[in-house]
Amino acid sequence: MHLITGFLGSGKTTLLNILGSLDTPTQGTVEVLKTKIHEIKQKEASRLRSEHIGFIFQTYNLLPVYNVYENVEFPLLLLKMDANKREKMVKDAIEWVGLTDKIKSRPNQLSGGQCQRVAIARAMVKKPDLVLADEPTANLDTENSHNILDTMLKLNRELKTSFIFSTHDPKVIGYLRRIIRLIDGEVQSDDLASGI
Amino acid sequence: MFKFLLKGVFRDRHRWLFPVLIVMFAVALLIFTFSFLEGYKGSYIRQTARFNTGHLKVVSRAYAEMLDLKPYDLALLDISEELQEYKQRYPQLDWVERINFGALLDVPDAEGETRVQGEVIGFAIDLFTDDTESKRLQLASALKSGKLPAAQREILLSAIAAEKLEIQVGDTITLIGSTVFGAMSMQNFLVSGTVEFGILSLDQGAVVADLNDIRMMLDMEDSAGEILAFFKSGEYERREATRIANDFNARYSDPEDEFSPQMLRLSDQGNIGYILTMLDYSVLWMSIGFILVLGIVLWNAGLLNSIRRYGEFGVRLAIGESKRRVYWSLLTEAIIVGHRGRIPGESSWARPSVCISITSAWI
Structure with a gap:
């Protein structure tokens, strides 16, 4: 689990967007999962994101008209997966984040912490190689933040998925192995952290 | 998905x-x-077709040139043989003969002198062979008083004209006109009933008479001002009408002969097409x-x-x-x-x- 941190406007989110192939760099080269992001075409970028990268956002960004199951199912629909296999994967992902009893609930029936768990399940359901999390704990209280981070750590260990966080939340730091500090778009430091 | x-x-x-x-x-x-x-x-097509144009109409070429005037002196003559041929060649159509004419309606008093006169337009249709034409013009429902003609020399008069000229059902009136050859003609008729069609131009002064009576009056034996044809389906079929009209005109019409027949579609008449x-x-x-x-x-x-x-x-x-x-x-x-x-x-x-x-x- 890695952290990109820095002050507001330091370029954390921009870097995360480039890593997730949502943006392309104006100069230089970026390689993610053996894919050259600076050369990638839109269609390939979509495929990279749908197959290998998961996203977790500060404001959860769940699809409000769909329930927990359907929100988690959505990334698998893009992969055109067999329905039985899909159902099992969705249920597994919901179980990982401990929301099996909320499977039919809509986002407006869930707490902030629960919504972020759904977002994690959605990001993890396809078992991606990389998860990019932009300020995942910014809207959560301390207890929920730790719960979420514990969940992510568990998935990081069990599924061997890399997590990259963009945040300046000090609670996150204890969970990480590497911390990259940005200032005005440039790397100020790149340190190994003690982690949990 | x-x-x-x-x-x-x-x-x-x-x-x-x-x-x-x-x-x-x-x-x-x-x-x-x-x-x-x-x-x-x-509704417009149905109304126009049944009173005036038919779905198709056969007239002489000379008549066609003055169609709005309905000049019965340019009528089709000796038509019975031709009509039989038309019926055989175009069996999808119902054929009827009509004469439209103008006349002076004279109402005599008790002494037989003219009490009042008025201009009328006349529809001569076949009232007695069968009830096709009566039904087509919906005479029964248009009847305001009296009854439909049941014998020769009985006519229907528009209700407004009857009221204006103070004519009662059962009165005898005289129609004064001119024969197809230009001579003056007069004929007495018994008013069997009054009608109202809901069409102002007809209701103001029209008479409906039997075709044979008017043929005799206007000296038009075996003649008709117009031969109307209606699709048996009852609906105007535009493409089929065009096909039939083209076929008919190619077969029977002669541009060099102004008394040769010419078939007109409903949409060829007046400004109906427009x-x-x-x-x-x-x-x-x-x-x-x-x-x-x-x-x-x-x-x-x-x-x-x-x-x-x-x-x-x-x-x-x-x-x-x-x-x-x-x-x-x-x-x-x-x-x-x-x-x-x-x-x-x-x-x-x-x-x-x-x-x-x-x-x-x-x-």
Whole structure:
């Protein structure tokens, strides 16, 4: 689990967007999962994101008209997966984040912490190689933040998925192995952290 | 994925309510307007055909040139053989002979002197061979007083003319006209009843008489001013009418002979063709206008909705959905919403058959 941190406007989110192939760099080269992001075409970028990268956002960004199951199912629909296999994967992902009893609930029936768990399940359901999390704990209280981070750590260990966080939340730091500090778009430091 | 989209569309009221209402209203309005105009057109054609033009009409070429004047002195002569041939060649049509004429109606007093006179237009139709023509002109329902003619030399008189000229059912009147050869002719008739067709030009002063009586009066033995043909289906079939008219004229009409027969379609007579074309264009332009306005309204609604769903699209793109697929899903949603509005719009009170019936009844 890695952290990109820095002050507001330091370029954390921009870097995360480039890593997730949502943006392309104006100069230089970026390689993610053996894919050259600076050369990638839109269609390939979509495929990279749908197959290998998961996203977790500060404001959860769940699809409000769909329930927990359907929100988690959505990334698998893009992969055109067999329905039985899909159902099992969705249920597994919901179980990982401990929301099996909320499977039919809509986002407006869930707490902030629960919504972020759904977002994690959605990001993890396809078992991606990389998860990019932009300020995942910014809207959560301390207890929920730790719960979420514990969940992510568990998935990081069990599924061997890399997590990259963009945040300046000090609670996150204890969970990480590497911390990259940005200032005005440039790397100020790149340190190994003690982690949990 | 389609099921997934469907759930999204139906669960999110913001996505479908306004567009569905707009589409439903517009479809209902469009169908109503279209049906109203179609109903109006149908009624106009039926009314015009049965009183005046037929679906097709055969007249002499000279008569055709002065069609509006209905000059019975340019009538078709010795027509019985030809008429039999027409009936055999075009069995899909019902053929009837008619004479339209103008006359002076003279009402005598007790001493036999003229009490009052008035101009009338006359319809000579076959009243007695069978009831086809009576039914076609709906004489029974047009009857205001008295009864339909049951014997030769009985006529029907328009109710307004009867009232104006103070003629009672059972009175004897004299029609004064001129024969086809230009000589003066007079004939007494018994007024068997008065009629009101709901057509001002007829109701102000028309008489309906039997064809044979008028033939005798106007010296038009085996002649008819016009031979009208009606499709047996009862509906004007524009393409078939054109085909038959072209065939008939190629076969029987001679441009060098002004007394040779010429077949005219309903739309060739007077300005009927122009009116029908205008009605068709009205429907077309109205439809285009509706669709344009509807398109603009829905376009704006779609834009507002897209702004509301901007975040959702961002997430979907981030999750890995391609832009093309997002566009495709929006198009699919639009089709779903469109159908959701169209179906109740179509099945609402604006059902075509109902509208056509209302229009027909009203007209």
